[in-house]
Amino acid sequence: MQILCEHNASPAKLEILGVFEWPIWEKEVSEFPWQYERTEVCYFLRGQVEITPDGGEPQTFGRGDLLTLPAGLSCTWKILKPVEKHYSFE
Numbered sequence: 001m002q003i004l005c006e007h008n009a010s011p012a013k014l015e016i017l018g019v020f021e022w023p024i025w026e027k028e029v030s031e032f033p034w035q036y037e038r039t040e041v042c043y044f045l046r047g048q049v050e051i052t053p054d055g056g057e058p059q060t061f062g063r064g065d066l067l068t069l070p071a072g073l074s075c076t077w078k079i080l081k082p083v084e085k086h087y088s089f090e
Helices: 011-017
Strands: 005-006 022-025 031-034 040-053 060-064 065-071 075-088
Touching: 060 075
Parallel strands: none
Antiparallel strands: 005 065, 022 075, 031 075, 040 060, 040 065, 040 075
């Protein structure tokens, strides 16, 4: 399972996707396992996270990153700086 990331997504792309109409999720510094039953697309407004797919290498994301987290992905989220992100499930 691969996490897709577009660093510094263009304002035009964010507008087309309707990102700023999506709900917001916030989380303090913490660490927890997660499994995606549906594909999630999210856009980070602030914070920094390290996401480690089961059996994979850690990847770090933060402000300005547009991620696609595929259905079926099992991973561990390590929130390094408090996170605020818009999200949508497909």
